[in-house]
Amino acid sequence: MWCQYLSIDLQILYTLIILSLALSVLAIILDISRTQVLSSKVSKLENLVKSLFSRKERSIKKIRKRYIVFSIISKHRYKRIEVEEAIRRAFSEMFGEISAAKADPQLIYFDPSIQRGVIRVSHIYKDHVIALLGFIREINGRSCLLIPIKTTGTIRKARKILYTLGKK
Amino acid sequence: MKIYIDLWIKSLDSKTAEILRKLGYKAIAVEEERERVADLLVITKRVIEANTRKELKEKLHGIKRKHVLVSVKPLSIEAARMAAHDSRVDTIIIDDTCYKYIDRNQINLMKQHSKPLELPLGRWLTYTPRKRSAIYRRVVYYLFHTKMPLIVTSCAKNWDELLVPRSTIYLLSIAFHIPLSQAVLSLTSYPRELISRCGVSI
Numbered sequence: 001m002w003c004q005y006l007s008i009d010l011q012i013l014y015t016l017i018i019l020s021l022a023l024s025v026l027a028i029i030l031d032i033s034r035t036q037v038l039s040s041k042v043s044k045l046e047n048l049v050k051s052l053f054s055r056k057e058r059s060i061k062k063i064r065k066r067y068i069v070f071s072i073i074s075k076h077r078y079k080r081i082e083v084e085e086a087i088r089r090a091f092s093e094m095f096g097e098i099s100a101a102k103a104d105p106q107l108i109y110f111d112p113s114i115q116r117g118v119i120r121v122s123h124i125y126k127d128h129v130i131a132l133l134g135f136i137r138e139i140n141g142r143s144c145l146l147i148p149i150k151t152t153g154t155i156r157k158a159r160k161i162l163y164t165l166g167k168k
Numbered sequence: 169m170k171i172y173i174d175l176w177i178k179s180l181d182s183k184t185a186e187i188l189r190k191l192g193y194k195a196i197a198v199e200e201e202r203e204r205v206a207d208l209l210v211i212t213k214r215v216i217e218a219n220t221r222k223e224l225k226e227k228l229h230g231i232k233r234k235h236v237l238v239s240v241k242p243l244s245i246e247a248a249r250m251a252a253h254d255s256r257v258d259t260i261i262i263d264d265t266c267y268k269y270i271d272r273n274q275i276n277l278m279k280q281h282s283k284p285l286e287l288p289l290g291r292w293l294t295y296t297p298r299k300r301s302a303i304y305r306r307v308v309y310y311l312f313h314t315k316m317p318l319i320v321t322s323c324a325k326n327w328d329e330l331l332v333p334r335s336t337i338y339l340l341s342i343a344f345h346i347p348l349s350q351a352v353l354s355l356t357s358y359p360r361e362l363i364s365r366c367g368v369s370i
Binding site: 073127128130131132133134135137138143144145146147148 | 327328332339
């Protein structure tokens with residue numbers, strides 16, 4: 001009698017133990033899956049934040065170039081060096097040495113026969129250079145007027161404009 | 169297409185007229201016209217320098233109103249106040265000789281009588297740093313407190329003193345923090361309004 005009861009109890013005990021084990025295994029599996037989902041979500045968020053920051057950094061750091069096509073009105077014919085020096089000097093006089101270093105206006109192309117040229121400058125200081133060009137009144141003591149014609153993003157287009165736009 | 173107008177050219181000759189056309193100007197106000205020019209609308213400009221109220225009154229007395237733009241360069245406070253009051257005056261000039269009289273009260277009075285301020289921008293860059301800053305402060309105060317138009321002129325005697333419109337607009341935007349869309353109006357719409365007030369349509 002006692003043995004019978006004991007065997008029944010043992011069976012129940014075994015089943016209970018097996019059930020608890022199964023439940024714990026299930027819980028573990030569920031937990032693992034949940035942590036996986038969470039971790040994937042966290043990693044996604046991290047990536048998003050990283051991408052946002054890295055994009056911001058890129059926009060600050062990257063300096064795009066702008067090409068300003070200009071023409072000179074004067075009785076005299078100027079050489080490339082004279083024009084470049086005049087532009088650099090005028091820029092540092094008007095906006096200061098630090099701005100001049102940041103902007104770095106370079107006369108990358110100048111055609112003395114038509115007295116037109118292309119200035120390469122950082123996109124941030126494009127407006128400064130356009131403002132400056134109209135107020136350069138003399139180069140090497142000879143009076144002149146510099147007229148900004150067009151601003152482009154590529155040198156190819158700038159050269160095309162140099163020989164086509166507003167030619168009289 | 170934008171109609172650029174320069175409201176103060178000291179003397180006009182054929183070379184200056186040719187370059188004005190190249191730069192895209194359609195109308196100008198000239199103090200001294202040496203030669204007749206085609207393709208440009210030319211109106212007369214009278215610049216009155218006055219030390220006293222009485223002197224200004226006398227000088228304004230003989231001027232015809234039609235087709236003539238009257239600008240005053242006040243050389244005393246009373247002349248400045250009178251210029252702001254008088255309906256015959258179109259603009260009040262600010263330069264190195266008269267910037268001291270364009271004070272806060274004067275600007276308020278100009279706002280009351282809707283008298284625009286005229287700045288010879290080409291000359292402004294040639295002044296001493298002290299005078300340049302003083303004028304700058306006054307212009308910024310004028311722009312900020314009155315929200316009135318600023319008229320920009322060249323005051324050019326020769327062709328190489330003319331204002332390049334695009335450069336002028338960008339300089340106004342950089343130096344006086346005027347938005348580009350409004351800076352354009354200093355060379356186009358505002359002068360045009362003044363010209364049409366003088367009885368000239370463009």
